[in-house]
Amino acid sequence: MTDTCDILISGGGIAGMTAAAAFGTAGFKVICVDPTPPVTNGAAEGADLRSTAMLQPARALLERAGLWEDLAPHAAPLQIMRIIDAGGDEPEPRVTREFDASEISDQPFGWNFPNWLLRREMLDRMGALDTVDFRTGISTTRLFTRMGGAKVSLSDGSRIEAKLVIAADGRGSAMRAAAGISVRTHRYGQKALVFAATHLIPHENVSTEVHRTGGPFTLVPLPDHNGKPCSAVVWMDDGRLAQERMDMDVATFEAEASKRSCNHFGPLTLVSRRQAWPIISQHADRLSSERVALIAEAAHVMPPIGAQGLNMSLNDIATLLDLANARPDGLGDAEMLDTYHKARYRDITLRVHGIDLLNRASQAKSGIARDARAAGLSALYGSAGVRKMLMQMGLGMR
Incomplete structure (x- = not known):
């Protein structure tokens, strides 16, 4: 046929x-x-x-496809992108920088949805x-x-x-x-653990990346879960370590995840299964x-x-x-x-x-490389012109 x-x-x-x-x-x-x-x-x-963050330019295509109207009620706005460097001797923030969508637009950077x-x-x-x-x-x-x-x-x-x-x-x-x-x-030897977690401190529509070693630990806003603030989490690290965490009991895993997040939103409580995805770069x-x-x-x-x-x-x-x-x-x-x-x-x-x-910078293991990453973050953020240009490039704006 x-x-x-x-x-x-x-x-x-x-x-x-x-x-x-x-x-x-x-x-x-x-x-x-x-x-x-x-x-x-x-x-x-x-x-x-x-979860997927649909950035500003994506909305126009979703509207053309007749999808946006039904997706909009489920959207978690992403107003601020927060980057934390926690590459010191202890897992705690030492450099925190925020990129606010209001600097370049009257709309949020985008909207997050569960896949x-x-x-x-x-x-x-x-x-x-x-x-x-x-x-x-x-x-x-x-x-x-x-x-x-x-x-x-x-x-x-x-x-x-x-x-x-x-x-x-x-x-x-x-x-x-x-x-x-x-x-x-190119294969990095990394895996990404993905899961959803609730926390005590509201995310206030802030997407947060915590950098230490092995890859970023990212919390992306989701709508509340049973009345509690909730985020989608992507935890990138060495593949062997990621697999070990997949096999942990829930309480041990929650403690490890909370520590890796620097307890930024308080203790994390797992509200979904864990999944692991291999990380590659390919074109x-x-x-x-x-x-x-x-x-x-x-x-x-x-x-x-x-x-x-x-x-x-x-x-x-x-x-x-x-x-x-x-x-x-x-x-x-x-x-x-x-x-x-x-x-x-x-x-x-x-x-x-x-x-x-x-990603290579986020994998940094040595103290010197971590210090260079923190210094680079501060330098990029320090220039308003560069900061705005990076935000526009990230959105795919011309």
């Missing part, structure tokens, strides 16, 4: 579903496939317990669009392209003919490999080939610092959507895809390298 569509999206994660909703809302006929049905309940087995909730709302949106066909339990297996279109074989034996194939199938992308696009990968050598565009982790992967990952993915989608709307008759042709590569590649490369440098 062969079906036809304008766009086939390989991968139904958050980026793939956002792309499906955005292109479907714009009137393109979309088929999106993923081997795993999305888990849309945070308490269910297999739920993605990470499982994003999937729930995106699934509902796709279901409301007659232009989107979302198929789970199915993966893409083979790709054949020609100047006029692409044919993709699926794991259920069917085939899809499309003008454009969007590879949103993750860091091990099958469509990227089928298109013959290579990647460059594709090209973002397109004949009839294929790479987005999200098929195109770029980086450590979870500065909320860059998914927001870069949304920039990928917005760029493709603009190009498709500007020339609907040229959907997926060489001109469109060459323009996409040129529009996104430099920005992606710069951000991947920038986050790589920040």
Whole structure:
């Protein structure tokens, strides 16, 4: 059986579903496939317990995709980004700097959402669009392209003919490999522990990064949990240490996490399962080939610092959507895809390298390296012009 569509999206994660909703809302006929049905309940087995900070520019795309109105009631605003250096002999703050969104905008830096909730709302949106066909339990297996279109074989034996194939199938992308696009990968030996925790002191919409060694310990605001202040936590460290913490009993883990946070919001109480994710840096050598565009982790992967990952993915989608709307008759042709590569590649490369440098600095073990990191933070913050420029760059502003 062969079906036809304008766009086939390989991968139904958050980026793939956002792309499906955005292109479907714009009137393109979309088929999106993923081997795993999305888990849309945070308490269910297999739920993605990470959270995502949608930065300011992301809101425009979410509005275009018809998603923002339903997401807004669940948003936890991120008004202030606080960075703490705790690299001294004892795990306590020695340098604290705050970056306030009011310096550059009348809006917060962004809004934080649990990933499982994003999937729930995106699934509902796709279901409301007659232009989107979302198929789970199915993966893409083979790709054949020609100047006029692409044919993709699926794991259920069917085939899809499309003008454009969007590879949103993750860091091990099958469509990227089928298109013959290579990647460059760096492994840090780190893992990120992710979980949600309540605390006594309100976060007041402040996202806090605590740097000591091994990687940052980040607390990102979530809505209150059972009447108590709550944050999503990402704790990056050496992979062996992270695994040991995965195996700790809850009381011991809470004590260790509270200590690593410098008790900034008071004792942390675990309110979710713990999950561990390997940390790598990776980017594709090209973002397109004949009839294929790479987005999200098929195109770029980086450590979870500065909320860059998914927001870069949304920039990928917005760029493709603009190009498709500007020339609907040229959907997926060489001109469109060459323009996409040129529009996104430099920005992606710069951000991947920038986050790589920040992560290496956050891993600092020696006292000299920690002192240099603290001095660098103070120097960057000390210049109002530099501070504002860094905040604007972080948001992806031009």
